[in-house]
Every structure is written in structure tokens, then in C-alpha cells.
Amino acid sequence: MSRQPDKRTAILLATLKLIAERGFHGTPTSMIAERAGVGVGTIYRYFKDKDQLIHTLYEELEAKNKAFVYQGYEEERPVLDRFQHLCRNIYRYLLANPLEFRFLEQYFDSPYGVAKMRQKLDSAGEPFHALLKEGKRQGLVKDMPPTLLFGLIFGPMINVIKDHDSGLLKLDEVLLERLIEATWDAIKK
Amino acid sequence: MSRQPDKRTAILLATLKLIAERGFHGTPTSMIAERAGVGVGTIYRYFKDKDQLIHTLYEELEAKNKAFVYQGYEEERPVLDRFQHLCRNIYRYLLANPLEFRFLEQYFDSPYGVAKMRQKLDSAGEPFHALLKEGKRQGLVKDMPPTLLFGLIFGPMINVIKDHDSGLLKLDEVLLERLIEATWDAIKK
Amino acid sequence: MSRQPDKRTAILLATLKLIAERGFHGTPTSMIAERAGVGVGTIYRYFKDKDQLIHTLYEELEAKNKAFVYQGYEEERPVLDRFQHLCRNIYRYLLANPLEFRFLEQYFDSPYGVAKMRQKLDSAGEPFHALLKEGKRQGLVKDMPPTLLFGLIFGPMINVIKDHDSGLLKLDEVLLERLIEATWDAIKK
Amino acid sequence: MSRQPDKRTAILLATLKLIAERGFHGTPTSMIAERAGVGVGTIYRYFKDKDQLIHTLYEELEAKNKAFVYQGYEEERPVLDRFQHLCRNIYRYLLANPLEFRFLEQYFDSPYGVAKMRQKLDSAGEPFHALLKEGKRQGLVKDMPPTLLFGLIFGPMINVIKDHDSGLLKLDEVLLERLIEATWDAIKK
DNA sequence: AATGAATGAGAGTTCATTCAT
DNA sequence: TATGAATGAACTCTCATTCAT
Numbered sequence: 001m002s003r004q005p006d007k008r009t010a011i012l013l014a015t016l017k018l019i020a021e022r023g024f025h026g027t028p029t030s031m032i033a034e035r036a037g038v039g040v041g042t043i044y045r046y047f048k049d050k051d052q053l054i055h056t057l058y059e060e061l062e063a064k065n066k067a068f069v070y071q072g073y074e075e076e077r078p079v080l081d082r083f084q085h086l087c088r089n090i091y092r093y094l095l096a097n098p099l100e101f102r103f104l105e106q107y108f109d110s111p112y113g114v115a116k117m118r119q120k121l122d123s124a125g126e127p128f129h130a131l132l133k134e135g136k137r138q139g140l141v142k143d144m145p146p147t148l149l150f151g152l153i154f155g156p157m158i159n160v161i162k163d164h165d166s167g168l169l170k171l172d173e174v175l176l177e178r179l180i181e182a183t184w185d186a187i188k189k
Numbered sequence: 190m191s192r193q194p195d196k197r198t199a200i201l202l203a204t205l206k207l208i209a210e211r212g213f214h215g216t217p218t219s220m221i222a223e224r225a226g227v228g229v230g231t232i233y234r235y236f237k238d239k240d241q242l243i244h245t246l247y248e249e250l251e252a253k254n255k256a257f258v259y260q261g262y263e264e265e266r267p268v269l270d271r272f273q274h275l276c277r278n279i280y281r282y283l284l285a286n287p288l289e290f291r292f293l294e295q296y297f298d299s300p301y302g303v304a305k306m307r308q309k310l311d312s313a314g315e316p317f318h319a320l321l322k323e324g325k326r327q328g329l330v331k332d333m334p335p336t337l338l339f340g341l342i343f344g345p346m347i348n349v350i351k352d353h354d355s356g357l358l359k360l361d362e363v364l365l366e367r368l369i370e371a372t373w374d375a376i377k378k
Numbered sequence: 379m380s381r382q383p384d385k386r387t388a389i390l391l392a393t394l395k396l397i398a399e400r401g402f403h404g405t406p407t408s409m410i411a412e413r414a415g416v417g418v419g420t421i422y423r424y425f426k427d428k429d430q431l432i433h434t435l436y437e438e439l440e441a442k443n444k445a446f447v448y449q450g451y452e453e454e455r456p457v458l459d460r461f462q463h464l465c466r467n468i469y470r471y472l473l474a475n476p477l478e479f480r481f482l483e484q485y486f487d488s489p490y491g492v493a494k495m496r497q498k499l500d501s502a503g504e505p506f507h508a509l510l511k512e513g514k515r516q517g518l519v520k521d522m523p524p525t526l527l528f529g530l531i532f533g534p535m536i537n538v539i540k541d542h543d544s545g546l547l548k549l550d551e552v553l554l555e556r557l558i559e560a561t562w563d564a565i566k567k
Numbered sequence: 568m569s570r571q572p573d574k575r576t577a578i579l580l581a582t583l584k585l586i587a588e589r590g591f592h593g594t595p596t597s598m599i600a601e602r603a604g605v606g607v608g609t610i611y612r613y614f615k616d617k618d619q620l621i622h623t624l625y626e627e628l629e630a631k632n633k634a635f636v637y638q639g640y641e642e643e644r645p646v647l648d649r650f651q652h653l654c655r656n657i658y659r660y661l662l663a664n665p666l667e668f669r670f671l672e673q674y675f676d677s678p679y680g681v682a683k684m685r686q687k688l689d690s691a692g693e694p695f696h697a698l699l700k701e702g703k704r705q706g707l708v709k710d711m712p713p714t715l716l717f718g719l720i721f722g723p724m725i726n727v728i729k730d731h732d733s734g735l736l737k738l739d740e741v742l743l744e745r746l747i748e749a750t751w752d753a754i755k756k
Numbered sequence: 757a758a759t760g761a762a763t764g765a766g767a768g769t770t771c772a773t774t775c776a777t
Numbered sequence: 778t779a780t781g782a783a784t785g786a787a788c789t790c791t792c793a794t795t796c797a798t
Contacts, residue, residue, distance in 0.1 A: 007778095024214075029772060029773080030772090030781095038779080038780085039779060042780070043773095049772075049773075142371060144364075144371075145364075147349075147358045148352075148364070151345045152345045152372075155348035156341045156345065156375070158347075159344035163337075163340065169334060169337065175333075175334075179337060182341055182375045196762085217788060218788080228762060228764060229763080229790085230765095230792080231762055234760095238789075239789070406792055407792075408792070411759095416758080416759085419758065419759050419794090420758055422795080423759095427793075483676070487673070522742070522749070526727060526746060528726070529726035530723045533724070533726035534722035537722035538722070541715075557711075557719075560719055560753045561719075564750065564753035574782085606783060607768090608769090608770080609783055609784070610769095617768065617769090
């Protein structure tokens with residue numbers, strides 16, 4: 001048929017869209033193949049099985065996400081600036097990519113992603129982790145376990161974006177800034 | 190064989206446990222029946238189908254939950270007191286009933302519960318809703334859409350409890366109070 | 379509950395109605411019990427199993443039918459008169475009892491009744507059988523195997539009544555007489 | 568396993584045989600698959616569900632049947648000739664294909680086929696319909712509703728073939744001609 | 757005698773995965 | 778390398794039948 005330059009990408013994209021739209025159990029491999037414009041068997045040339053396809057999709061999305069979030073991040077700026085910068089970026093990324101958000105949400109809430117999630121957020125190597133640590137040292141941020149601080153930051157984020165995507169709420173630039181401010185209020189000393 | 194006094198309850202309990210453990214799609218009706226110590230057919234004497242079984246389980250849990258949460262709630266106390274009271278109760282309930290938390294989480298994140306959740310939290314009739322409204326009127330709470338305030342309150346809650354249940358975090362009374370305080374910081378003016 | 383004077387009869391009647399309405403496979407025993415106003419278990423006090431219930435119903439209907447058909451039948455009248463008399467009675471009975479017709483039709487066309495049907499129609503003892511034999515002897519009726527003559531008589535009957543019951547055709551007294559006449563034309567020499 | 572060149576045909580054939588032998592409700596899909604030498608899932612590659620499989624089988628049989636019946640039919644021949652021609656062809660077809668007869672019988676007597684049957688036989692477009700109309704116009708055929716005439720023709724046919732297939736009757740060429748003659752006697756003026 | 761809650765065999769259907777082409 | 782026809786395990790649900798009350 002048409003010259004598919006990269007079937008692997010087509011499969012991943014189809015998977016993203018379909019799972020965002022219909023959930024894991026609503027998207028059979030045959031449907032993914034159809035949407036991707038490839039044969040069912042082809043999926044198994046690029047991925048061991050359906051699970052691995054989904055894990056791989058997650059990894060790629062994660063990398064893309066991270067690249068975006070830390071873009072323009074400057075270690076030497078004040079803590080609050082950096083906090084706002086990171087939050088803004090995350091919000092913007094997820095609002096701009098609702099499909100990815102829907103997918104990630106499902107991924108983390110399913111047996112697939114339970115393990116993955118924490119390994120990501122809590123890894124001490126993360127700049128965000130380091131930022132909070134520094135904030136605490138400077139006496140700006142509440143002296144709480146990082147996991148709890150993360151909960152105070154990412155918890156609202158997930159909720160609010162979900163509501164935005166479902167139309168319950170209209171997030172604009174102004175509201176976003178106020179939201180980030182409120183999040184800072186929650187963690188600041 | 191064994192004289193089960195209340196098979197309906199046994200089925201609901203088995204469903205709760207299994208779905209909390211393994212998710213919706215990981216728990217076939219045959220497994221529920223086995224765990225409940227009844228025949229497969231018996232499930233269908235009490236519930237029209239699997240969907241209805243799950244809805245019913247949700248309804249019953251919801252009622253139990255609500256009864257607990259609004260227990261000892263007094264309209265005439267100050268806004269902050271009432272806020273703390275409700276938050277405390279919700280946290281305590283969910284921490285004491287991790288299976289139910291796990292189930293509700295799945296329920297709300299699945300096609301089953303999307304509609305239900307907001308209808309519940311955002312409905313103007315809810316005391317929590319009224320409380321925030323009053324807080325705003327008194328100039329104590331930020332002037333934001335209620336949906337956003339809910340996100341700032343329940344977002345951290347869901348995250349933190351999940352982390353507690355998965356062992357990532359050890360929540361004690363002290364930490365809980367500090368968490369509720371931080372949540373208040375987020376929404377207070 | 380209400381004083382059921384004859385549960386057995388109630389069960390048979392419910393079975394007749396339901397099977398006529400919905401077919402064998404559309405009528406579970408539970409439905410029969412409900413319609414009959416008895417418990418499911420009660421059916422099994424009167425009948426060994428569902429098959430036997432249906433066979434019994436057939437037998438009773440058959441007896442009732444036969445009693446009606448041979449009513450007023452006089453051996454000494456001319457062959458044609460007797461033929462018309464019997465046909466008229468059968469037609470009238472089946473038209474007056476569409477439920478029974480529906481049931482019998484299903485019964486004969488199912489594994490249940492294949493054997494039964496012939497045992498009935500071809501038994502040499504039947505007056506109808508004797509009538510045709512006499513008609514042949516008198517040179518009034520075609521010299522064909524009785525089975526074939528029966529086909530020429532009962533075949534149209536079944537078809538026409540089915541069409542009448544389904545509303546495709548409106549049978550009145552006049553049309554009925556013409557139909558019986560046509561049937562006689564088919565078998566007469 | 569075995570290289571089946573046409574599984575679809577194998578499935579249809581197995582369905583025909585089994586339903587003729589055992590009725591609709593006596594033939595589970597698993598049995599069809601086994602008899603056809605395919606996996607259960609394969610049935611669903613070719614047919615949406617069991618109903619559609621059966622409808623399709625009917626359509627194909629019907630087409631084959633019709634092709635045979637109207638073979639050699641010449642509009643310009645006399646009415647009686649044409650009547651005999653069609654009857655002969657139908658009889659021959661059904662006698663030569665007892666499985667198809669058994670299947671069609673079941674199909675028409677089940678919820679599947681009620682609508683189909685009349686739509687077919689009575690539709691004004693059918694040559695048989697036109698033939699009877701012409702016969703009436705020429706004063707050869709009794710002035711009765713077509714439905715009734717159809718009953719007089721097809722009623723005996725169904726009965727007699729059933730008896731032949733069940734061994735109650737041995738139809739040969741001679742008997743067949745006499746039967747067609749008798750049918751004509753029934754409808755002729 | 758009458759009941760109906762309980763049962764599990766068996767129904768129709770789906771879908772991740774394989775493999776001959 | 779790419780395909781999609783073929784598969785059967787596993788799913789949800791039905792219903793004739795049993796048996797303790």
C-alpha cells in the first residue's frame with residue numbers, strides 16, 4: 001500500500017490514541033494494527049507482546065515529556081522561580097498533549113504502571129527532587145518527606161488537568177498561575 | 190455445601206478484595222464466585238450482571254463512607270475547624286480501609302465511575318461544597334472555581350494515600366495533621 | 379398465596395401459552411413457574427423434567443383435540459359428508475385454539491414430536507384412516523398411499539391456519555368451505 | 568493443521584448438516600467448528616455471529632434452490648405445463664437435497680425465517696405468483712386468494728417430502744406425477 | 757406437598773498470539 | 778520484512794435441575 005516510512009512509530013501512535021480514547025481493554029491489537037495501517041502480525045515484529053508495546057510507549061512518552069519539562073531550566077535561579085518554571089512546563093505539556101495525559105493516567109493506575117511511577121518521581125537524581133531539597137535547606141519549603149511534597153504538587157495537577165480535559169473546568173493562563181501559586185502555598189513554610 | 194448465611198455479602202466482599210488486588214479486568218466472575226465460596230450462577234441471582242455488581246458495591250461503599258465522613262460534623266463550628274474535621278475523617282476512613290480506597294480509585298478511573306465522581310464531590314448539596322462557599326464568603330478561602338479547590342484538596346489526598354498503601358510513605362497522626370494544614374495553606378487566602 | 383386448586387393444570391396451561399408465544403427455547407422453566415403462580419420446584423413434583431412436561435402437554439391436547447374432531451361423527455353417512463365433517467371440525471378446532479395450534483406445530487417440528495406425529499396420523503385405527511380407505515374402495519378417492527392422501531389434506535390445513543393466525547389471510551366460513559372443497563378435489567378420483 | 572482450501576464453505580456445510588440433524592438449539596458453535604475441522608474462533612472470522620451464519624446459509628441455499636427451480640422455465644408455455652414444470656423442479660430439488668429441506672423447514676418455522684418465507688413466496692415479482700394470476704385470468708385456476716392457493720400447493724409438498732425423508736413413504740417418478748396432478752386438481756377450477 | 761436459593765455445565769463470543777506464506 | 782487467517786483459552790451469562798427447609 002502506501003509507503004509507511006516507519007511502521008514502529010505508526011503503531012506507537014495508534015496505540016497512544018486508541019488507549020487514550022478507549023482504555024487498555026477497549027483496544028484490541030487488531031484495532032491498533034488497523035489504525036496504524038499495518039498487519040496485526042507486524043506489531044509482533046517490533047514488540048514482544050502487547051504489554052511490551054505499552055511499556056515502550058510509556059518510556060518514549062516519558063522521555064519526550066522530561067525533555068520538555070526541563071527545557072530552559074536554570075539551576076542558578078531562585079528556588080521559587082525554578083518551582084514555577086517546572087510546574088508551568090508540566091502543566092503546559094500535559095494540557096497541550098491531552099492524549100498523552102490520558103494514556104499516562106491509565107498507565108499509572110493500572111497494574112502496568114504502579115512500579116514505574118515512583119521509580120520516576122522519587123529518584124533522587126531528578127532536578128525536581130533536588131529543588132525541593134534545596135528549598136527545605138533554605139527554609140522556604142516545609143520540612144516534610146519528599147513523597148508528601150510530591151503529593152501536594154502532583155496531586156492537584158492530575159485532578160485539575162483531568163477536569164480541564166473533561167470540560168469541567170476551563171484553565172487559562174491566569175488561573176494556571178494562581179494554581180501554581182496555591183501549590184506553592186501548600187508546600188512553602 | 191457450607192451454610193453461607195449471607196451469600197450476597199460474601200460476593201460483594203470477594204469482589205471488593207479481588208478488584209482492589211487485581212483490577213476489574215483481572216477478576217473474572219468465576220474468580221469472584223470461588224473467593225466468595227459460591228457457584229458462578231449464584232452471582233447472577235443477586236446481580237443482573239457484572240456491571241451491576243460493581244455499581245452496587247460502589248453504592249454501598251459510598252454510603253458507608255459518607256456516613257463516616259460526616260459523622261460528628263457540626264455546621265456551627267468555624268470554617269477551618271470543619272475543614273479539618275472533614276479532611277481528617279476522609280483520610281482516616283481511607284487509611285483504615287485500603288481495599289475500599291483501591292476499589293474506589295479504580296471505579297472512578299474507569300468508564301464505570303467517571304460521571305459518578307464529580308456528581309458526588311461537586312454537587313452543590315454536599316456539605317463540603319457548602320463549606321468552601323462559606324469560606325470564600327468569609328474571605329478565608331481563595332476565590333477560585335470550586336472544581337479547582339476540590340483539586341487542591343483531593344488531589345494530594347489520593348496521591349498520599351496511594352503512597353501510604355504502597356508502603357512508600359508512613360503516615361502517622363502528626364504527619365496527617367501537617368498534611369491537612371498544608372492543604373489548608375493551599376486553599377486559604 | 380391464593381388457593382391454587384390445581385397446580386398441575388396451571389403449569390400445563392402456562393407451558394402452553396408460553397411455548398406458543400415464545401417457542402421452546404424461549405421459555406425457561408422459571409418462566410413457566412412464574413406464569414403458573416407456583417415455585418420452580420413444584421414443576422418437578424408433577425413432571426419428571428421439562429421434556430416430560432412438554433410430552434404430557436401434547437398428550438392432553440391431543441386427546442382434547444380428538445374428542446372434539448370426532449364429535450358428531452356418524453359412520454353411516456356418505457364418505458364426502460364425513461370427510462367434510464372431519465375437515466370442518468379440525469379447521470374449526472385449530473382456528474378456535476390458535477395457542478394449541480402454535481404449540482402442536484412446534485412440537486411436531488422439533489425433536490420432541492417427530493416420532494409422535496406419525497404414530498398418530500397413520501394409525502389404522504383412526505376413523506379418518508378408515509374413511510379414506512372406504513373412499514378408495516368406493517372409487518371416490520384416488521388410489522394413492524394413505525400417507526400421500528394425508529399430505530394432501532393436512533398439508534394445506536397447516537399452511538393455511540398458520541397464515542390465518544399470522545394475519546396474512548382472513549379465513550371466514552365461506553372461504554373455509556371452498557378450501558375443504560379444494561382439498562376434496564385434490565384427493566377425489 | 569490440514570490445509571483447508573475453503574474454511575468458509577466447510578463451516579456452512581457443517582452448519583447445514585448439523586442443523587438438519589439436530590436443530591438450531593442442538594448445535595452449538597463448538598460442534599459446528601469441530602465438524603468443519605476448524606477452530607471455534609474461525610467461525611467468527613467469516614460470520615458476525617451464529618445468527619448471521621444461519622441467515623447466510625439460508626441465503627445461499629435459497630439462491631441455489633431458486634436457480635434450480637426456474638431452470639428451463641418458459642413463460643410462453645401453457646399454464647398447466649409451467650405449473651407442472653415448477654412443481655416438478657421444486658420436488659426434485661428438495662428430494663435430492665434432504666439436508667437442505669430439513670434446514671429450510673427449520674428456518675421457516677423459527678423466529679429466523681417467519682418474515683422471509685412469505686416475502687419470498689408471495690412476492691408479486693415471483694414467476695410462481697404471476698403464473699397463478701395468469702391461471703386465474705384464463706379461468707383455469709380457482710378464484711381464491713393467492714395465499715390460499717400457495718397453501719394448497721406447498722402444504723402437501725412439505726408434508727410429503729418430510730414423510731419421504733423420514734422413510735414413511737417412497738416417492739418415485741410415477742407417484743410424483745400423480746401428486747402434482749392431485750395438486751393441480753386442488754387449485755384448478 | 758411446596759418452595760426457591762443454589763448450582764455448574766455449557767452456551768456464544770472475544771482477542772492476544774502464532775506461523776505459513 | 779510483513780502479513781492476516783487461524784486458533785483456543787478464557788470470558789460473561791443462562792437455565793434445567795436439586796435439595797434443605
